[in-house]
Amino acid sequence: MPTIFYGEHMSQRTVTVDGKSISTDGSIIRDVVRDKRAVAARIDGRLVDLSTPLADGQDIATVPADSDEGVHIIRHSAAHVMAEAVKQLFPDAKPTIGPATEDGFYYDFDRGQSFTPEDLEKIEKKMEELVKADLPFIRKDMDRQEAAAFFREKGEPYKVEIIQDMDDEVCDVSLYEQGSFVDLCRGPHVPSTGYIKAFKLLSIAGAYWRGDEKNRMLQRIYGTAFGSPKDLKSYLNFLEEAKKRDHRKLGRELDLFMFSDDAGPGLVIYMPKGGRLRSLIEEFEKRLHFRRGYDIVYGPNILRGRLWEISGHMDNYKENMYFTELDSQLYGIKPMNCLSHIMIYKSKVRSYRDLPLRYFELGSVTRNEKSGVIHGLLRTRQFTQDDAHIFCRPDQLIEEITAIIDMVAEVMAVFGFSYDMEISTRPEQSMGSEEMWNMATQALKDALDKKGLPYDINEGDGAFYGPKIDVKIKDAIGRSWQCATIQCDFNLPERFDIHYVGSDGERHRPVMLHRVILGSIERFIGVLIEHFAGAFPVWISPVQAVVMNITDAQAGYAADVADRLRKSDVRIELDARNEKIGYKIREARQQKVPYMVITGDREKEEGTITVRERSGDQQTMTVDEFVKIVREAQPVV
């Protein structure tokens, strides 16, 4: 192994640091970096340690602790410190991998036993000691074979496996040592453990080696670290905030939906207010689709097994499906809505003039989700999609895709979501020719390119019958959720042998688009709840206003106002209980009702109402004026 003596050349050098030219007799980058917050540096776009030797004429950019890259490096270093702590406390734990993530870091260990919450505390304490000791991170470059031998001797088989699985052309690997711990690692790292000023261990979880469920389950410890204690604190606050917005908690508190152990896991039961919310969204969707040339259709929930064989579901989707038997015939409970729509298409001879045909269905689908993945409204075993299938000619394909992209944009604007898009390509489990897949994928790309919209590629994540554009919406606290998806399918038209008669009098094969805008209504409602923290916009609020009197003297007037509002389609509740107005307001606020309509003696005398908003602002007006305000909150689509 070549040894570098950093102090070897004591000559003067001229380097550029963050755009400033510096003349130095120092030998490593750290010698010329004035910025105390610097944790690493960038040379020619490459991230390096501050201990990297200086070379004459180098252009150095420092990476501060509070930058995205800096935080990433701190987290990665924290993962190493955690591994050292674990090795000291539990010598039998074999380290595997420990990367930084978007909001923290983790390290996976192979160990006979699991870690307990008490272990977590011990590990955190030990980490604090290691940070206090301010141990330097020392990089060592090592020949690949030598490194493999080194880890084999240390009894760390996972590191050996990682080295052996590297590309053939890799000759040297780098190791980082701090204190008693050496890890295979590309780096860079902070100069010493003392740079890790704000960290916290969060949870223990199981994780498969290399993410494959056929492999051994490892013990993962999650933690997070930041450039400063202040940033760590604000992240922990953010987690608290997210907890308060949890749709499962709000769903119960606002009486929207429930789950019942007796009914079964992953099966949503809508309570009256949740039912109202859902029906409002569905009404909105029906209008939306009618106005854009869609037809509303309904298909059965179970279809013959034979049909699922033709569609390829039996070969590609069977493990997600439920089956039943009727008159000793096999039936599949639908996990998707496409088959009935294909039946509708097939029911007549179609002319090229008839296309595109757009069939829309608020279709409930049932999928056998593994027990461990079920999660409130966001992952259920039965859900309703705002599903549509568009049958079109190949020459109409791009136009139809772009129309859907526009529709997604309009709907997301109505709800106030921003979003990113990605294209998912052919998965391993799939059917059809390579040519079809290429055509379909190209069509999706062309449509996005034509609109000038940016997108990522998600290799191998398409549906089994075709590639898709996935829309990931971002909620109010920055988390992203998949809702809309647009799938391009050349497969099912062929399998069901559907066709249209072209202008040439010949039969031609149409193309099929599968698409959803909100995706699963359940999931979308879950995201809506968290996005608005339960304080829905007026137009979808299950209760838009609570009418309340101040004393029994205005009970009759309040009932009269309530009646007038109800007859004007304002969704109201009347709170005529013998309680103080402060108490009624408190309850309405907790229920996140947008308006409180207060009727005291003053209002009764003038024939008005006082309307209090969620913000606390209030105004006295007539019932008609208030009705107008509520009506105008309805979006036009």
Next chain:
RNA sequence: GCCAGCGUAGCUCAGUGGUAGAGCAGCUGAUUCGUAAUCAGCAGGUCCAGGGUUCAAGUCCCUGCGCUGGCUCCA
């Protein structure tokens, strides 16, 4: 499905192997009040289910179910 933790009143949660508890919500009564909780009383339990250990189990052990956090999978 896998790993770990958890399961007590409608909700949030206390509970040392020895009589099942609190706050809020609910119900009843009093109070008639102007912008985030009026007072008093009452009622509320298969301690997730089944089995085991024990003189005795909410508490310890086993199995199942469910939930939570992850992993894999996904709208």
